[in-house]
Amino acid sequence: MKRSSESQRHQSKAKQPVMEEDKVKSLFNEKIWDPEFQQGLKSEISASKPYNWGSIRDLVNDDLLRAVRKEIETEIHFTKKETDIYKVNQSGDLANLSGLDWSDLSRLPNLCKLREILYSSVYRDVISYVTGAGKLSGSKMDMSINTYTKGCHLLTHDDVIGSRRVSFILYLPEPGKTWKEHYGGGLRLFPSIVANVPHSDHSAKLVPQFNQIAFFHVQPGFSFHDVEEVRVNKHRLSIQGWYHIPQENEPGYIAGEEEKWVQTNTSTLAQLESSVLQDYEFPKSERDILPYHQVKHFEKIIAANDVSDEVKDETPLSAISDVGILTDSEVEYLAEFLSENYLSEQGIKNLQQTFLEKSHLQIDSFLNEEKSELLKKLIKSDELEKECPYNASEVRNPWKTAIPPHKWRYLYIDGKSHEKFGSEQDILNTLNKEELPNYTLLRKTLDPSANETECKLIDVVEFLQSSIFKKYLALVTLLCPLSEQIMIRRFRPGKDFTLATQINKSELLKNVEGYVDAVLEGSLCLTPTDGWGSGEVGGYELYMDNQDDNADKDVEDAAVYKTDDTGDSVLINKPPQWNSFNLVLRDESVLQFIKYVSWAAKSSRWDISMQWDVKTVE
Incomplete structure (x- = not known):
């Protein structure tokens, strides 16, 4: 009827x-x-x-x-x-x-x-x-x-x-x-x-x-x-x-x-999720395996500090374990780069408790004033006085252009020699090199007077790669780093972005005992200008939930991820902010992207991007 x-x-x-x-x-x-x-x-x-x-x-x-x-x-x-x-x-x-x-x-x-x-x-x-x-x-x-x-x-x-x-x-x-x-x-x-x-x-x-x-x-x-x-x-x-x-x-x-x-x-989205095209994606998402003895050392630190909340509330950090405490020389080394507020026993404990509750940290004024002011001066100078290359053919060592542009586009330094991607043969030649990142060697190829900004940024990267910083990271997160990848990035106005993608789990680390099905991601934002807070000029880093299995991808454009009108799917929305460190534990259910940077932005969006495969320690 x-x-x-x-x-x-x-x-x-x-x-x-x-x-x-x-x-x-x-x-x-x-x-x-x-x-x-x-x-x-x-x-x-x-x-x-x-x-x-x-x-x-x-x-x-x-x-x-x-x-x-x-x-x-x-x-x-x-x-x-x-x-x-x-x-x-x-x-x-x-x-x-x-x-x-x-x-x-x-x-x-x-x-x-x-x-x-x-x-x-x-x-x-x-x-x-x-x-x-x-x-x-x-x-x-x-x-x-x-x-x-x-x-x-x-x-x-x-x-x-x-x-x-x-x-x-x-x-x-x-x-x-x-x-x-x-x-x-x-x-x-x-x-x-x-x-x-x-x-x-x-x-x-x-x-x-x-x-x-x-x-x-x-x-x-x-x-x-x-x-x-x-x-x-x-x-x-x-x-x-x-x-x-x-x-x-x-x-x-x-x-x-x-x-x-x-x-x-296949749709654009399906292409991006296809393993077939991973050979043609640069930079690679491969993370370098940390030495076995380093990992074991971090495990001891975490095991010594991973005590119950009741004990932690009553026990100062210095009394938990001699293994887990930072030595005077380690604190001195960290203080060359980091703000002292985050190196005290109470400062570390506060960060640790926040991360354990939220699996996310935002640390403002992360670098100390000396390093921060020097980098800000250099980056601002580059923005005002140096012409930024907008075509891939104009990009020069040590910078490279991320490809393909239906996934991302930005300039980056990854510690490897310069590459060009004008043809399929160029890409195959690069794949055949099997080159590992070496920032120390890369710096030797640079003219310090012409590339002062790049050299100082590489100093920060080498600090972040140090075993002492990773020990500090293990103390803050109570997660054991197993691998790492660190890159310097620049997102140009009117040009650059990353589209929403899921983490690419390392096949090498799937069977590691205690491996958590997640990646620890860090982003040290070094964008030297303001005016980003409203989101109108883009450049923000957004994490969102991707557990909607009801999307009709034959009707909707499968190249597009949507947020709902209420914003319930948005987990983190972080606009660019000078000297701000964002730390996120991310699994496969979470999408992440850097929104396209508008021509109206006052500068490029600069950051140092980090990824660590991590595991828990019983």
Whole structure:
């Protein structure tokens, strides 16, 4: 009975009249029906780089598009959305208009008309022909409206979701005015080193104009693109959509084709989680195994200090164990770098208790004043007086560029020799080196006068690598470090980020007795400017819960991790702050990322990133 009533209600809806072909054609620029124009566009697209893409200026009737823009401005509600991969103002899915009464759509007649002609058979045939993508579905509609305002962006991805075959963007910035390149908001396309590994830098860019459409054949592992950040207080309005593989009872339908396509072609997220591509990721997540005698020493320290809370409350740290206490010479060494507040017996005990309760520490003013002021002076000087390289080919020793850019992009120093990643052979050559990090050796290759900042940062890294600091770390966390990886990083404004990923557990340490299924992560933030607190310019380090098994990754963009509206999934949100040390015990259920740094940031985001495999000690 329920099904019958629903059916009757559905049948009673008034439907939008189907437009005749002549009417559809009249609403487009007449040039697109010209066989000579189509052939020229097809040739242009087939020869385009870095993959098959094209654009058409003045696509549809100008009056129609102006009316569409007015309807959007007056009738459509936009919601600000921000994740690791984008920041955008987004409307609902226009495909949902298909299920509404025509009377409900009467306030959006021009938008509905535009949607109908874009999915009309005659226009789809043109797109199918010029892109060489094959037949396209007219029933599976997939459109949304986005407005990119100042600070909005969309990071690198390849649009491989479900049955998408062609992507398109119809631009609607303010009509009658030129959208200039320095406004930002351009569509940028990235060449690939090999399949699923895009170059760090784009090789083609489209500066959008009113009534211009850009489109490309979705090519798994190759159609990488992004939308550069909008830098001005203007609205870059656009309609984003996709054409899909033909559905059942449509021309061009092939039974089983969509299922095969979905199974064969992985989304950007699936690529990032694939072990197949790990050889092409730099920097490597491999952590260096600590010497056996060091680990045993740390075990004794932890065992001596890991006493019950009752005893700990009544017993001073110095009386717990002679093994666990820092010697005078060790305290003296630590004091060369660390603030004395965190070296006293009570200071260590306070840190220890906080970490045991929360599995997380935030330590402000971590380095002592002398080291802090020197580093701040040098980093600020670099920001003001040295030109920061923005293209991978311009990056010089000791810095490198993290790749691939659909996972992360930033500058880093990892203690190894300089590398270039212009081709697959470059990457294979690097893999064949099997080079271990050696910051001491790296420093000898640097000119101290030209690289004073880098040399002083390496001093801090060598301190963090010392057995005395790791003993201090073991005292604070009561976890035994088994391995380590330490890097210096710089996230450039308008360029750099990391997307949300899970920890990559070390296969070498899986079977170590007492191994906890987690990694201890540290980040010493050395960002020399303020203005980061609101989060508007990005750069914040965010940890979030990833235990939602109900996400429909065929419907939602699997390249995007979402936080819920209440923010319940966010565990830690740490904006850049000078000389702040963030320490987190993290397992596989927790995602972490550094949010894209906006052009509006006053400086780069600088930090020293640390990871230790750790185990508990009974």
